[in-house]
Amino acid sequence: MTPLVSLRGASLKFGKRVLWEGLDLEINPGEFFAVLGPNGSGKTSFLKVLLGLQELHSGHVELGGRPVERGSRQIGYIPQQKSFAPDTPLRARDLVGLGIDGHRWGLRLSGKSVNRRIDELLDLVGASDYAKVPLGQLSGGEQQRLRVAQALASEPQVLLCDEPLLSLDLHHQLAVSALINQQCHERNSAVVFVTHEINPVIDYVDRVLYLAGGQFRVGTPEEVMTTEVLSELYDSHVEVIRANGRIVVVGLPDATTHFHDDAHTGSAEGH
Numbered sequence: 725m726t727p728l729v730s731l732r733g734a735s736l737k738f739g740k741r742v743l744w745e746g747l748d749l750e751i752n753p754g755e756f757f758a759v760l761g762p763n764g765s766g767k768t769s770f771l772k773v774l775l776g777l778q779e780l781h782s783g784h785v786e787l788g789g790r791p792v793e794r795g796s797r798q799i800g801y802i803p804q805q806k807s808f809a810p811d812t813p814l815r816a817r818d819l820v821g822l823g824i825d826g827h828r829w830g831l832r833l834s835g836k837s838v839n840r841r842i843d844e845l846l847d848l849v850g851a852s853d854y855a856k857v858p859l860g861q862l863s864g865g866e867q868q869r870l871r872v873a874q875a876l877a878s879e880p881q882v883l884l885c886d887e888p889l890l891s892l893d894l895h896h897q898l899a900v901s902a903l904i905n906q907q908c909h910e911r912n913s914a915v916v917f918v919t920h921e922i923n924p925v926i927d928y929v930d931r932v933l934y935l936a937g938g939q940f941r942v943g944t945p946e947e948v949m950t951t952e953v954l955s956e957l958y959d960s961h962v963e964v965i966r967a968n969g970r971i972v973v974v975g976l977p978d979a980t981t982h983f984h985d986d987a988h989t990g991s992a993e994g995h
């Protein structure tokens with residue numbers, strides 16, 4: 725199987741600050757890949773590398789067997805939530821429509837098929853009721869559901885999601901995670917899902933990249949989300965408890981980001 729995402733010997737540093745070093749990783753079609761870690765550990769930076777917006781300090785990154793490039797049509801992207809300005813006049817359905825034909829230099833594809841697809845996507849994220857409302861008048865969660873619909877519109881081969889469940893209520897968290905999982909397993913996309921909280925997607929996740937303190941671990945949730953592995957990553961005793969199919973991490977250090985001046989390279993497991 726040709727991987728959709730491939731990193732070899734990848735490192736990212738800002739000045740003396742090491743986010744990760746020596747990362748070798750392949751993400752395959754149909755894989756739901758979660759990126760976890762505390763604030764400032766480099767989760768968003770990891771997505772930026774895949775989007776071609778952040779150069780690696782060293783190593784190589786490829787998407788679909790080719791060097792990454794900005795604006796790739798292979799990629800769907802749900803950015804970390806920022807609200808639209810209150811006076812944004814674009815309507816909900818226009819935003820979703822941009823995901824379908826927005827790449828055609830402003831020439832909208834007319835026709836029933838586009839409208840049908842927009843209606844279908846709005847329905848999938850439960851946004852049909854506010855299809856014609858200007859974006860600026862919608863709540864944070866309502867706007868977020870539209871970003872999900874927009875990113876899914878082009879049925880991307882690689883779907884990059886930066887905390888897509890933030891500000892969604894439980895019902896919509898479940899609906900949106902199921903939708904992203906559908907894109908992954910039914911359409912065979914690779915999903916890279918950045919999150920602070922693995923539980924809402926625990927049933928879907930195939931593998932995890934856990935970033936902390938300039939180190940990382942890669943593997944299945946069973947391999948990575950353990951007392952031993954997380955205690956080592958945080959350089960402090962952390963207890964991982966499993967109950968009713970959920971994972972609870974107890975005793976995370978107060979300072980969410982640790983600096984390891986002598987940062988060791990994390991070992992890649994689970995390949």
Ligand SMILES: Nc1ncnc2c1ncn2[C@@H]1O[C@H](COP(=O)(O)OP(=O)(O)OP(=O)(O)O)[C@@H](O)[C@H]1O
Binds near residue numbers: 761764
């Ligand atoms: N262009 C840049 N120049 C210098 N430092 C940067 C740059 N981009 C990111 N950083 C730093 O790298 C670290 C990782 O940032 P990033 O946004 O990737 O973290 P994150 O894991 O997504 O955090 P959060 O959970 O808070 O969203 C941060 O400390 C950030 O300040």
